[in-house]
Amino acid sequence: xxxxxxxxxxxxxxxxxxxxxxxxxxxxxxxxxxxxxxxxxxxxxxxxxxxxxxxxxxxxxxxxxxxxxxxxxxxxxxxxxxxxxxxxxxxxxxxxxxxxxxxxxxxxxxxxxxxxxxxxxxxxxxxxxxxxxxxxxxxxxxxxxxxxxxxxxxxxxxxxxxxxxxxxxxxxxxxxxxxxxxxxxxxxxxxxxxxxxxxxxxxxxxxxxxxxxxxxxxxxxxxxxxxxxxxxxxxxxxxxxxxxxxxxxxxxxxxxxxxxxxxxxxxxxxxxxxxxxxxxxxx
Amino acid sequence: xxxxxxxxxxxxxxxxxxxxxxxxxxxxxxxxxxxxxxxxxxxxxxxxxxxxxxxxxxxxxxxxxxxxxxxxxxxxxxxxxxxxxxxxxxxxxxxxxxxxxxxxxxxxxxxxxxxxxxxxxxxxxxxxxxxxxxxxxxxxxxxxxxxxxxxxxxxxxxxxxxxxxxxxxxxxxxxxxxxxxxxxxxxxxxxxxxxxxxxxxxxxxxxxxxxxxxxxxxxxxxxxxxxxxxxxxxxxxxxxxxxxxxxxxxxxxxxxxxxxxxxxxxxx
Numbered sequence: 001x002x003x004x005x006x007x008x009x010x011x012x013x014x015x016x017x018x019x020x021x022x023x024x025x026x027x028x029x030x031x032x033x034x035x036x037x038x039x040x041x042x043x044x045x046x047x048x049x050x051x052x053x054x055x056x057x058x059x060x061x062x063x064x065x066x067x068x069x070x071x072x073x074x075x076x077x078x079x080x081x082x083x084x085x086x087x088x089x090x091x092x093x094x095x096x097x098x099x100x101x102x103x104x105x106x107x108x109x110x111x112x113x114x115x116x117x118x119x120x121x122x123x124x125x126x127x128x129x130x131x132x133x134x135x136x137x138x139x140x141x142x143x144x145x146x147x148x149x150x151x152x153x154x155x156x157x158x159x160x161x162x163x164x165x166x167x168x169x170x171x172x173x174x175x176x177x178x179x180x181x182x183x184x185x186x187x188x189x190x191x192x193x194x195x196x197x198x199x200x201x202x203x204x205x206x207x208x209x210x211x212x213x214x215x216x217x218x219x220x221x222x223x224x225x226x227x228x229x230x231x232x233x234x235x236x237x238x239x240x241x242x243x244x245x246x247x248x249x250x251x252x253x254x255x256x257x258x259x260x261x262x263x264x265x266x267x268x269x270x271x272x273x274x275x276x277x278x279x280x281x282x283x
Numbered sequence: 284x285x286x287x288x289x290x291x292x293x294x295x296x297x298x299x300x301x302x303x304x305x306x307x308x309x310x311x312x313x314x315x316x317x318x319x320x321x322x323x324x325x326x327x328x329x330x331x332x333x334x335x336x337x338x339x340x341x342x343x344x345x346x347x348x349x350x351x352x353x354x355x356x357x358x359x360x361x362x363x364x365x366x367x368x369x370x371x372x373x374x375x376x377x378x379x380x381x382x383x384x385x386x387x388x389x390x391x392x393x394x395x396x397x398x399x400x401x402x403x404x405x406x407x408x409x410x411x412x413x414x415x416x417x418x419x420x421x422x423x424x425x426x427x428x429x430x431x432x433x434x435x436x437x438x439x440x441x442x443x444x445x446x447x448x449x450x451x452x453x454x455x456x457x458x459x460x461x462x463x464x465x466x467x468x469x470x471x472x473x474x475x476x477x478x479x480x481x482x483x484x485x486x487x488x489x490x491x492x493x494x495x496x497x498x499x500x501x502x503x504x505x506x507x508x509x510x511x512x513x514x515x516x517x518x519x520x521x522x523x524x525x526x527x528x529x530x531x532x533x534x535x536x537x538x539x540x541x542x543x544x545x546x547x548x549x550x551x
Contacts, residue, residue, distance in 0.1 A: 003375065006456060010371040011383070014364040014427065018387055022424050025401035032404055084300050087293030099297065106304045108532050110485045112501050113521040116508065117307035120314070120322050120518075127310070161304060219394020222488055226508065236396045243400050243492065253404065256397045267392045 026260070032253035049254045059238065059255065063262070066235040069149065070217035073156045074210045077164035080157065081209070085168035086198075089175075100169060107162035115226050118155040122146040122227065147229025155227050156217055164209040171205025172198070211270050215263060235259060308525060315522040320512055333519035343520060346503035349415050350484050353499060357422035358479035362472060364423070365430025370464060372431070373438035388428045398424065399492035406493075413495030421489040426479040433478070437471035438464070470538075477535045481528065500524070 034045040053059055084103065088096045106114065121127045123146050175198065183193040221236030228234070239259065242252025314322050318330035337343065368387060372380060390398065402421050406413060445467065449459040465472070487501035494502050504520060507513045 002456070007371055007375055007377055010367045011377075014368040014387070015383065017364055017423070018427070021402065021405075021420050022390065022398075023386065025398075025405035028408055029397075029401040029404050080300065083293065083296050087290075087297055091290050091293050103297075103301055103304065105529075105532075106308055108481070108528050109308055109525045110501065110521065110528070112485070112487050112504055113311065113524065114307065116504075116517065116521060117311050119508070120310065120514075121307060158304070158307070161300070215392050216394070219396050221396055222505075236394065239396050239400060240491075243403065249400075249404065252400060256400050259394055260397050263392055263394060263397075264389075 029253045030257060032250050033257055035250040035253075038247055038249040049250050052251060053254055053258070059235075062233070062238060063235045063258070066218060066220075067262075069153060069156075069234065070214050070220075073153060073160060073217045074164075074213040076153070076157045077160040077213050078168065078206060078209050081161050081165035081168055082206075085165050085172055085205075089169060089172040100165070103165060104162035111159065112222070114159055115155055115223050118151070118158060119146065119227050122151050122154070146227060147232060149228070149232045151227040151229075152224050152232040152234070155223050156220065159223070160213045160217070164213055167205040167209040167212070168202065169205075171202045175201045207270070207273060211267075215266065218263060218266075219259060311518050312522045312525065314515070315519040317515075320515055322514060322518070333515050334523075336516055337519050337523070340516065342498075343500075343503060343516070346498040346500045349497050350500040353415050353419045353422060353490075354480045354483040357419045357426065357483045358476050360419070361423045361426035361479045362430050362476045365427045365475065366434050366465075366468065366472060368427070369431045369434035369438060369468075370460070373435045374443065387431060390425050391428050395425070395486075395488035396492075399489045402489075403492045413493055415494075415497050415499075417493040417495070418490045418499060421493050422479075422483040422486060425486070425489070426482060429478055429482070430475040433475040434468050434471045437468050441467055473538060474535070477531065481531065485528075 031042060033049055034047070035042055036044075036046050036048065088099055092099055123129075179197055179201075180193055183197050184190075188196065219236050220234055221240045224232045224234045224237055225240070228237075235255075236259070239252050239255045242248045242255065246252075313326070315333055316329055316331070317326045318332065319327040368383070371377075372384065399421065402417070402424075403413075406417055411417065446459050446463050449463045450456065454462070485501060486499075487505060490499045490502050491505070498506070500520070504517050507517045
């Protein structure tokens with residue numbers, strides 16, 4: 001009885017806050033997908049937005065494109081971060097935390113500013129072009145890279161490498177070094193040890209690194225709006241556009257709901273393999 | 284012999300990646316001192332002009348002030364609510380626990396653009412005008428799960444016996460909560476607060492949808508990026524923000540070390 005009262009006291013405020021400002025908005029968003037226009041009443045319900053969504057192949061194509069870009073971003077971030085995590089864990093001894101901190105320091109500076117830095121580097125008057133002119137490789141500044149899919153990819157990979165490195169580092173640190181010795185004592189070559197001991201044991205880190213890059217990238221719209229140009233837009237820009245410019249909130253709500261369902265599905269599948277929300281009870 | 288080679292390759296790669304990650308930020312800082320509107324090499328000369336302009340840019344300072352208020356208030360609310368939930372989750376088994384965990388950690392994976400427009404729709408439906416308070420509410424939603432996981436992890440590291448001992452010795456439940464449970468979680472509370480504040484201060488995507496006429500610093504910066512002649516001032520702001528966040532990082536690391544030292548002493 002006592003416990004119930006305490007629990008009630010502890011759980012009520014956070015539950016109400018989350019219900020009102022998190023669950024309710026999502027539900028109202030779903031209702032909005034049946035609305036005829038941004039302003040005006042909810043009734044009568046209409047399937048118009050759903051029809052428009054189904055009849056606009058570019059929506060679906062952009063969703064596919066963005067998923068592919070997110071996949072590529074996640075894979076590249078992990079690929080680039082992997083060797084450095086490996087080096088830090090297995091070669092640097094006690095200094096590894098300091099070296100890791102130096103590496104992930106950029107992650108603490110503003111996301112927007114890191115994207116801005118790449119806008120400066122990739123622009124047609126940007127540093128990359130100047131460098132290429134300096135080397136005599138090209139004659140004049142061309143917007144080679146800015147405002148393209150490649151620019152979005154480079155910038156996102158740059159932004160995410162530190163976040164991909166962390167779970168890899170953590171997973172490798174948990175590997176018992178004696179396992180390596182055992183493998184070598186049993187006659188495994190360094191290559192075999194890597195493929196059959198280190199890599200399988202790092203898999204949880206790879207999976208969570210992949211997840212934590214892939215999911216936020218899928219919903220990205222800020223990076224493409226700054227460095228992507230017309231070619232580089234992502235699905236998120238479509239949503240942002242409906243609310244900020246086109247003022248078609250019902251369609252925006254539908255686009256947004258589709259993204260939510262996609263992300264929820266991915267998270268559900270992922271959570272089956274690596275639970276992020278498991279908190280043990282210690283009573 | 285082979286291991287030695289691996290070590291060198293690793294070191295070279297580490298340095299290359301370090302340069303790749305740090306150089307763009309370093310460039311921003313260098314250009315904030317450059318005496319030119321254009322962000323191109325060669326550098327024109329050293330100037331503090333942009334920093335001087337920064338001090339008189341009222342719009343920008345206002346945005347910074349708003350970000351500070353939103354960061355502080357939303358972190359306090361998120362830390363409070365998240366800690367309550369964390370205590371309940373780490374100390375009790377109850378029906379709906381799993382459901383609550385799933386619901387409250389969903390903001391960790393939900394795209395900010397989705398949460399942003401959903402909240403925008405809610406506020407519009409309720410007839411609530413956009414202001415710094417609507418941004419603040421958005422930031423609490425994304426911060427509560429972080430706080431909850433950080434504090435719950437700390438609490439599950441401690442068995443319940445300290446709290447039981449206090450109650451056996453006659454302390455009330457609420458007294459125990461205030462004088463045992465919360466002090467145990469103090470380092471986690473500080474860490475949770477700082478991580479909430481950092482996230483809120485830097486957050487752009489939610490703030491973009493939920494800002495009325497009062498900008499936050501990231502929203503203001505974003506609006507400036509379209510004008511090339513305002514880039515130097517944006518970059519100077521960037522440099523200042525980078526230096527301040529480095530400062531906060533160093534302080535929190537220092538606090539963490541003090542906490543760790545104390546824990547060591549308490550153990551021995």
